[in-house]
Structure formats: structure tokens, C-alpha cells
Amino acid sequence: MSGDVCIVGVGIHRFGRTDGVSGLEQGVFAVNQALGDAGIDWQQIQFAYGSSDAAGNPDTMVERLGLTGVQFINVRNGCAAGGSALFSAQMAIKSGEYDIGLAVGFDKHPRGAFDAKPAEYGLPEWYGDVGQMVTTQFFGAKITRYMHEHGITPTTLGRVAEKAYRNGAHAPHAWRREPVSLETIMDAPLVSDPYTKFMFCSPAEGGVALILASEKKARELGKPLIRLKAATMRTRPPGSFEVFAPSIDLDPADGRPRGTATRIASADAFRMAGIGPKDIAVAQLQDTEAGAELMHMAENGFCADGAQEQWLAEGRTEVGGALPVNTDGGCLACGEPIGASGLRQVYENVVQLRGDGGGRQVPGNPKTAYTHVYGAPGVSAVTILER
């Protein structure tokens, strides 16, 4: 195939809680919106990759969309599921086998923290019995170490959450659309120290669909060319600190930071796109908790470890700042339907690159946009879009 893979249609079902509408139906809603956006009908879709963690098999949506015999592959890959669906879809086009197809993700999780069973992670039963099979514990311990090493204060965690809810107020697809004051965030009950309840995202519901096409096909459709310059998905290197770890390796003797799946996925994406972090105009970074956004700013190469303290104090990651981060409020404001979450980030970047962001639009006509997801047990997916 010559040229780039392009995103020619996007659709989203509002995130949050939609009683009476199944996860699959939310996915179908998003697909129909994306088809309309691309100006095509379902019969033209040549293949699909669908991701859902807890809301059923994505391929069953052909019953609702049309029994065209289309190739439809289901993807489960933890929090990187949406990113993996997108990665697979672009490979199908890059291979030259197809010129237009779909990446769709949806989910619908029960309320409360995610249920995790020790056996699913290769862990002994006692680890769950003692109460350590809890994701929020890991997040608390991880940021406590990071704050200790790099001089990050709790107020900076609060600023991340404050920004998320402020941005979410301008995103029609967001769940939490009311600004929350820094004082309210900081004074709220602790969940896992140092995080208060406003600093964690919640499992949620939602659906996102992206239609991908070859550059030739995109030109035929007459759509603005939103180019997918890189899509990577990587697993963890030795020594990383991941969720549900009864032990972790000693710190590297040479003083270098621990390797992470994010660092690998990010470096590979920048290499493929032929640009660097300083060239990115807007970024959506995994923020399942406030500190994740901070750590991921550094792991993706946007700032040095510890510089986040100053970045947040100066508002550099605000919509009008030097590098706007999580312009739709991210996971903190949108919640995390696992199968859809990574695709929401790409959806938001397409909105930004088209200039359709309304009250959350990044000024200055952004040309480059970055997404990053991270999840258990040490997986990460990155995309870079250019217009």
C-alpha cells in the first residue's frame, strides 16, 4: 500500500452510565455515527476489529449492523484492548489486503472497583485472601514512590484532577461534566493514600468507533486526511513495577529509571512517525488515576521526571498551554470502559485535529496528536496522528 492509513470516520456513545442500553448497543450506536461521519454505509466495510472486556463478543453486532459476511475479529488485551484493535485494523490496510475497515470498542462494567481473581494473573489464592488483589493499592504505592523520588507534591495530583473535570465539562461524551475545585478534591476522603476519591477514575460504559481507510480510499471519500503515522502496542520489559506484584526487582544498580511498556511503545511510535515529543500539539495520556498522567508525561518523553510539578503549576498541560493533555477530561472525567477507552483518546484527537473541539478546542490549529494507554499486566499502546 502506498501512502498512510487515514481515519475517515469517528463515532462515540456517551461515556458514563446509560441504564437500559447494553454495551453492545452503545458500540452499534458509535458505528452508525462513524459510518455517517465517513459518508459510507455498512456494506462498504471490508473488515472489523472489536474490543470489549466485559460486555460480550463484539462480532455479535453484525446482527444489528447487517449480515454482510464481513470479517470481524474480537480483541481482548486488558486496558490496551482498544489500542490493539486499532493496531490490528491499520495493519490490515497497510498489508494491502483491504482499503477500508472498522475498529470499534465498547464496554459496560459493574459499579465499583474492577473484579480481579488471582488465578487470572498467575498468582496464588492467598494473595487475594489477604486483600492485595486491589488495583488502587498498586496505584497508591506506585505514586508514593514516584513522589518520593522526584519531589511531586499532593497538590500537583489535585491539579491534574481539577483540570480533568474542567475539560470534561466541555466534552459532550464525558461522564463527569461539572468542574470540581482543587480544595474539594484535596479535602475528599482518601481511597488509597495519597489519592482522594476524585483522583481515581471509575469503571464505566461507552462505545467508540473509528473507520480507517487507505490514503487512496480516503481521497475518494473526499475526507480531510487525518493520517495515522504510528500505532504501536508493547508488553513490559524486565524490572518494571506492575499491578498485582507480590514482589518487584531491586532498583536498577546504574540509577536509571525502571523500564516500562510505555517507554518502549512510545519510543517506537516516535521513531515510526519520524518526529519527537516536542513536535506533538495535543496528547491524551492514560490517567486512570491523577498520578498516572504525571508519570506518563515523563515516560512518553514529554518532560523530565520531576518537571511535572512546575508544568502543572504553570498550566502547561491546560487546553491553552504548551502541551494540552487529556482535553476531554481523560479517564478521570470519562470513566474507563476498558474496551472503548483507548479508542476514545483517538476519537478526541480526530476532533481536535479537525478543529471541532468547541469549548475544549486546542488553539493554533493543531497538526499532530498523541495517544497513550497503559494497563495490566504491563501493556501499553500509542498512536500518533497528523493532519
Add this chain to the structure above:
Amino acid sequence: MHAIAEGLFTNETPPRLIGGRDRASGRVVFPCPEGDRFDPVPLGRTGTLWSWTVQRYRPKSPPYAGPDAFRPWAVGYVELPGETIVEARVVNVDFAAIRIGMALELAPVALDPDAHDPVMIPAFQPIGVAA
């Protein structure tokens, strides 16, 4: 002592945790995995706190098997010099007094102190504290 699982603690008094040493690389992990890739190895009783948090709400059951009545507890990662960093409860210390780098010693605690025959789980306390 009635341990929560076989192979976690040595039979000494006081006990030690049992880790696993990778036969090929020498890397130490906790607990010792099943299979023949790792040799069981008793871990040091003392170390320093590497990181920590407080579990402020009762985890879901299953899998959590602790008492219904819940009181928050601290959980940390304890660096055992030259070995590995193990995850365990941090006990017999006020949450406000917990500091990264503080010296700790192994002090297993009961998962449910009110149980008839309580099971003991991995935990560390500040060195010198009377349990």
C-alpha cells in the same frame, strides 16, 4: 503458627519468608513459584520501606477473606537488601509515622485476630516495636 499458605514461611522461630531464586539468572522473587525454575530460598528478616499506601475501604470478597468488620491497614513494598522488594502489610505503626526508608522487620499478623484458629499473613513492623 498457622500460615495462610504452604511454602510462604520457614518453620523457624521467628520465621522468615521463603522466596525463589531463579536457577539461571540468580534473580530472587517472592513467593517461590511452582515448578523447577526457582529454588526456594529464605529471605532476610529485615529491610527498609520502599513504598506504601493505606487500604481505606474493605476489598471485595471474594477474593478478600479478611473479617467483615473493616479497619484500614497499611500495605507496603519492603526492600530486602540484595534480594528483592516484597509486598506485605505494614503493622504496629501510625499511618502518619510511615516513611519511605524506615527500617522494618518481619512480624507476621493474623488475617482475622478474632478467628478461632487465625491464619498468619506476611507483615513487617518498625524494628524494635513490641508487637
